[in-house]
Amino acid sequence: MMYINKLSLIRQKKVLLQPISFKIKPKKLYALIGHNGSGKSSLIKAMAGEMTPTQGDILINEHNLKDFSAKALAQNLAYLPQNLPDAGAFTVYELVMLGRYPHQKWLQKPSAQDHEHVNKAITLTQVEAFRDRQVSTLSGGERARVWLAMCLAQQTEFLLLDEPLAALDVVYQVEVLKLIRQLVDQRGLGVVIILHDLNLAARFCDEFIALKQGQLCHMGDVPSTMQKEVLQSIFGVDFTLLTHPDTNHKVAVI
């Protein structure tokens, strides 16, 4: 379990997050939603240990995040940032292998198990065709899947993904969400994913966490979130809710 306990963030006198408390359970997929600038990336960065909270604590399985070494944190939690770093001259295989570093000893050669996890992550994210290419030569969508593969190779209990679908075409958006759903259901991961597409979120996620101006304005399951009044209160615009004829899910349109 991951506990976010009265977490607040202030930077340059600006309140990015008001005190926020909630928990992330294993075997659950959480969609983090809200307007541009509502604080989603800041929250996920704090949860990943990339931004130090002004107040409050984050606990992973009862251990305070601030007491984890970088390596111990990376054994528990993988984070995919919104702006992917430059992968330099790394090939796809080499980059995905970096995801194994928390499980390796200093200067140790990758083990057969490391290679197995890397190959599996490459297959799951459907990037086998480019495994020996330099990451810098890939398209935006291909690159996004390679970075996701690196996170999967990390074999963590928690996964924090900041807009992982942004560069993907609609087919890969669905493929990646199906894959994440599978990891949640079969491997018991707890996953937080920032999504702007409410209907994809409603189709694949279990719970919504909604931010508005740095405040937690709503947290709830799909039926309690896909309501006209709730979406109005989060986004300040009127939605019409339809029922998908095949899945019976609610679909929000403007």
Ligand SMILES: Nc1ncnc2c1ncn2[C@@H]1O[C@H](COP(=O)(O)OP(=O)(O)OP(=O)(O)O)[C@@H](O)[C@H]1O
């Ligand atoms: N280090 C910082 N110093 C000052 N302001 C910051 C800092 N980091 C973020 N902000 C501001 O905090 C607000 C929230 O930013 P954040 O990136 O968390 O929003 P977001 O919900 O992820 O937005 P988007 O959907 O556009 O990615 C924004 O107004 C941003 O400009």
